[in-house]
Amino acid sequence: MEFTPALQQGTLIKRYKRFLADVRLDDGTETTIHCPNTGSMKNCLFPGELVWFSTSDNPKRKYPNTWEIAQTTEQHLIGINTGRANALAEEAINAGVITELTGYSTLKREVKYGDENSRIDILLSDENRPLCYVEIKSCTLLEQTVGYFPDSVTTRGQKHLRELMHMVSLGHRAVLLFVVQHTGINIVQAAEHIDPQYALLLKQAVNSGVEVLAYQTELSAISSTLSRSCKVIV
Structure with missing residues (x-):
């Protein structure tokens, strides 16, 4: 499965309301992305670590970006979608x-x-x-x-x-x-x-x-x- 365009990168600030997560981009700005995992995400949430997110071209979406991958403190990658x-x-x-x-x-x-x-x-x-x-x-x-x-x-x-x-x-x-x-x-x-x-x-x-x-x-x-x-x- 290819990501087109390639996933963008940010730093996780927090996940909240099950469906949302705030991330800080490389330029210092903050944005809210959709979290497609409604479960507990036990041992998958690492504020301050990198996350990767996809971008939708659907103009009707309130949050065009979707969280795809989380990075652990041990540098493992987790597909959270x-x-x-x-x-x-x-x-x-x-x-x-x-x-x-x-x-x-x-x-x-x-x-x-x-x-x-x-x-x-x-x-x-x-x-x-x-x-x-x-x-x-x-x-x-x-x-x-x-x-x-x-x-x-x-x-x-x-x-x-x-x-x-x-x-x-x-x-x-x-x-x-x-x-x-x-x-x-x-x-x-x-x-x-x-x-x-x-x-x-x-x-x-x-x-x-x-x-x-x-x-x-x-x-x-x-x-x-x-x-x-x-x-x-x-």
């Missing part, structure tokens, strides 16, 4: 980067499925193979040397695990894909200390046949790309 995760996954599947998901002839996004009024992020199909349901989660929480998901209690995420298990029971393939948008994360596991119910359901999902994958993102001011697999601990 969770809305990019699905597009990154689709791009990587089509390019054959996610080897576990190759060999399908059709890819569809946001397809209704399940018993709990859900939409699957990606549905892969081929006449010679079972349907493959792929649920995508963005992982950005780094603690010590491990990446954790979720960074807050997620009843929605719990529902998605139940739906994936149901798909397996119907004879389909079901995959949970962690898009790791933090350059310091090499291992991913469920955040049992944050959402014990999610961690329990993830173990149940794996035991029922749900596959769990994690792929690392390469981040820069000009592009964001899934590049390699990460270890997952369940």
Whole structure:
């Protein structure tokens, strides 16, 4: 995924009201940008550190700039725009980067499925193979040397695990894909200390046949790309 134009740089002052962040530009002026991450952003907020933001040419937008990348005090980069995760996954599947998901002839996004009024992020199909349901989660929480998901209690995420298990029971393939948008994360596991119910359901999902994958993102001011697999601990 290319950023066109290239991302601009500023220094984070603060994030507030969930959707907004103030940054200081190189010339000393301050501006407000849109924050596309409505979650807790635990361990992703570093006032005084660099951030990168994109610019929209849509004249109707009140805040034309969108926060894309945060820099940590250890110089790691974090893709905080969770809305990019699905597009990154689709791009990587089509390019054959996610080897576990190759060999399908059709890819569809946001397809209704399940018993709990859900939409699957990606549905892969081929006449010679079972349907493959792929649920995508963005992982950005780094603690010590491990990446954790979720960074807050997620009843929605719990529902998605139940739906994936149901798909397996119907004879389909079901995959949970962690898009790791933090350059310091090499291992991913469920955040049992944050959402014990999610961690329990993830173990149940794996035991029922749900596959769990994690792929690392390469981040820069000009592009964001899934590049390699990460270890997952369940």
